[in-house]
Amino acid sequence: MRLAEAFRVALDALRANRLRSLLTMLGVIIGVAAVVVLVAIGSGAKQEVEAQVEGLGSNIIFVVPGSVEFGSAPSISRLQLEDVDYLGRVIGNPDAVATTVSSGETVSVGSAEVFSTIAGTNENVPNVFTRPVARGEYLTATDVDTRRRVAVLGSAVAKSLFGEVEPLGRQITIAGVRFRVIGVFEEVGSTFGVSRDDEIHIPVTTAQQLFGVDRIDAIAVKAPTIDDVEPLRKEILAALAEEYPDEEFSAVTQSQILGTLGQILGLLTLVLAAIAAISLLVGGVGVSNIMLVSVRERTREIGLRKALGARRRDITVQFLIEAVLLTTVGGVIGMAIGIGASLLADTFTPLPAVIAWWSPVLAFTVSVAVGVFFGVIPARRAGKLEPVEALRSE
Amino acid sequence: MTTPAIEAVDVTRVYSLGGAEVHALRGVSLRIEAGEYAAIVGPSGSGKSTLMHLLGLLDRPSSGVITVGGRDATSMSDSELAILRNETIGFVFQSFQLLARTAAIDNVALPLLYRGVGKRERRERAADALDAVGLGDRKGHKATQLSGGEQQRVAIARALVGEPQLLLADEPTGNLDTRTGGEVMETLERLNAERGVAVVLVTHDRDIAVRTGRQVYVRDGLIERDESKAVAQ
Numbered sequence: 001m002r003l004a005e006a007f008r009v010a011l012d013a014l015r016a017n018r019l020r021s022l023l024t025m026l027g028v029i030i031g032v033a034a035v036v037v038l039v040a041i042g043s044g045a046k047q048e049v050e051a052q053v054e055g056l057g058s059n060i061i062f063v064v065p066g067s068v069e070f071g072s073a074p075s076i077s078r079l080q081l082e083d084v085d086y087l088g089r090v091i092g093n094p095d096a097v098a099t100t101v102s103s104g105e106t107v108s109v110g111s112a113e114v115f116s117t118i119a120g121t122n123e124n125v126p127n128v129f130t131r132p133v134a135r136g137e138y139l140t141a142t143d144v145d146t147r148r149r150v151a152v153l154g155s156a157v158a159k160s161l162f163g164e165v166e167p168l169g170r171q172i173t174i175a176g177v178r179f180r181v182i183g184v185f186e187e188v189g190s191t192f193g194v195s196r197d198d199e200i201h202i203p204v205t206t207a208q209q210l211f212g213v214d215r216i217d218a219i220a221v222k223a224p225t226i227d228d229v230e231p232l233r234k235e236i237l238a239a240l241a242e243e244y245p246d247e248e249f250s251a252v253t254q255s256q257i258l259g260t261l262g263q264i265l266g267l268l269t270l271v272l273a274a275i276a277a278i279s280l281l282v283g284g285v286g287v288s289n290i291m292l293v294s295v296r297e298r299t300r301e302i303g304l305r306k307a308l309g310a311r312r313r314d315i316t317v318q319f320l321i322e323a324v325l326l327t328t329v330g331g332v333i334g335m336a337i338g339i340g341a342s343l344l345a346d347t348f349t350p351l352p353a354v355i356a357w358w359s360p361v362l363a364f365t366v367s368v369a370v371g372v373f374f375g376v377i378p379a380r381r382a383g384k385l386e387p388v389e390a391l392r393s394e
Numbered sequence: 395m396t397t398p399a400i401e402a403v404d405v406t407r408v409y410s411l412g413g414a415e416v417h418a419l420r421g422v423s424l425r426i427e428a429g430e431y432a433a434i435v436g437p438s439g440s441g442k443s444t445l446m447h448l449l450g451l452l453d454r455p456s457s458g459v460i461t462v463g464g465r466d467a468t469s470m471s472d473s474e475l476a477i478l479r480n481e482t483i484g485f486v487f488q489s490f491q492l493l494a495r496t497a498a499i500d501n502v503a504l505p506l507l508y509r510g511v512g513k514r515e516r517r518e519r520a521a522d523a524l525d526a527v528g529l530g531d532r533k534g535h536k537a538t539q540l541s542g543g544e545q546q547r548v549a550i551a552r553a554l555v556g557e558p559q560l561l562l563a564d565e566p567t568g569n570l571d572t573r574t575g576g577e578v579m580e581t582l583e584r585l586n587a588e589r590g591v592a593v594v595l596v597t598h599d600r601d602i603a604v605r606t607g608r609q610v611y612v613r614d615g616l617i618e619r620d621e622s623k624a625v626a627q
Contacts, residue, residue, distance in 0.1 A: 391452070
């Protein structure tokens with residue numbers, strides 16, 4: 001019997017039992033849809049995080065005191081304001097070095113009051129990070145040097161303090177001290193769940209006085225090109241080691257952060273896919289089960305076909321095609337549902353979902369393979385039936 | 395001497411049933427000539443069904459030889475047997491054995507499907523076979539939409555479509571009333587006469603058996619009597 005004929009015979013058999021065929025497929029449909037959706041959400045999370053890290057700017061090296069390895073002891077080392085100038089001299093480009101010291105403080109305007117992250121920074125932030133100012137200006141070197149009480153507001157905090165009123169030139173009170181607003185940032189969204197539109201930037205010198213500290217939290221250095229990042233990172237570490245032989249500092253590049261995060265999120269995606277794959281496997285067992293029942297039910301039909309000249313292979317192929325058709329059709333439906341659900345989740349929920357091209361292809365391939373694998377046992381059993389005994393059964 | 399349609403030489407068939415051996419056939423030799431019209435007669439348990447299964451190549455003898463058109467069937471593989479069965483033997487069963495949800499014409503075409511005949515030719519030949527049994531106007535009917543007599547004639551058309559040398563009919567009228575049973579018998583006899591296909595009935599009903607030219611009586615796994623009207627010729 002030709003394969004095309006076997007296909008038609010198998011299709012007719014499945015059509016004859018529509019409800020059962022559909023219910024059998026359901027396991028595969030759910031399994032494939034789950035794989036596609038969960039992988040899409042995992043990939044979406046990964047892409048979102050990557051976009052956030054890249055959205056900070058490009059070719060940035062973060063310098064922090066102590067070690068950033070997991071399990072390391074809390075650092076006793078400190079970065080100070082002089083280190084910003086020192087690193088600027090070392091790399092020969094003082095404008096490419098930004099710094100920050102931050103603290104959460106209460107900010108008020110009249111009766112409006114918010115709790116905001118106050119970041120003490122220097123004038124180089126726009127050189128290093130992607131942080132455009134929408135209106136007014138950013139902090140200047142003079143602001144930093146003379147410890148001025150001026151502030152640049154994030155778009156969200158500007159809105160909650162001033163509403164529709166233009167904040168430029170107006171006064172705000174941060175931890176009881178009055179500041180003048182000289183700029184408002186463009187909206188930039190959040191990084192790792194922290195909204196950067198809630199930040200307020202003030203001169204780092206003013207901030208140290210306000211917070212009562214003489215340290216800084218971190219230094220950020222921008223390399224001119226991607227190829228300069230790694231040499232520059234080594235240069236910075238060497239310079240700090242020379243200046244502070246007994247202390248430890250870390251310099252981390254964006255690509256290192258991305259690599260680590262990518263690994264974690266990749267693993268998460270894999271775990272999600274594995275869980276979904278289990279349901280696909282269970283669906284396969286369901287197919288096997290129903291096919292065994294079907295072989296038993298149709299014993300007489302098998303006997304008749306054999307009496308009329310069907311060979312063992314004809315019968316085996318027919319039942320195998322039935323099983324594979326079930327999982328293949330289930331796979332296609334599951335794929336469609338999975339892609340649809342992913343798009344819906346992406347549009348209507350905060351979960352970002354990105355359909356990786358490989359996940360529907362993989363899920364589909366696996367569902368076909370599941371059909372072959374779980375169809376073989378019932379199909380072989382059908383093929384092996386003796387015509388006399390099969391015809392006799394009622 | 396012409397080549398017989400099928401010949402069994404000293405065949406036995408032993409089943410083991412829960413450890414005990416059951417000798418269903420204990421040495422039977424039978425020769426069915428091409429174009430012959432014969433009946434295998436016997437009560438239930440006589441071994442006549444076993445003999446029919448062996449003649450139909452649905453089962454293998456425990457010992458002895460079966461030849462079809464001069465070819466030794468006992469040494470063939472399962473696949474070779476399936477092909478030989480497909481090409482040389484047509485079956486008519488007591489319970490019709492039609493695929494219920496399938497149209498009459500597709501039921502009839504089934505043997506040709508396993509012979510690898512193309513779809514168009516299958517349909518043409520199946521339509522001819524249905525015409526030959528007088529069911530030309532029932533081609534598209536599902537088996538379940540037909541009466542018992544009609545179903546059995548569809549089954550006869552199916553047995554005939556592959557142009558076999560031998561048609562084996564196992565109690566073909568067993569599930570039918572006398573009148574429709576008579577019609578089925580007339581169909582079989584007409585085909586035997588017109589097409590020269592050998593017809594072997596397996597039955598316990600002597601009234602049916604005496605319509606044929608030869609009665610082979612089977613009892614306790616042996617041929618008891620083989621009466622032929624051939625002497626009259």
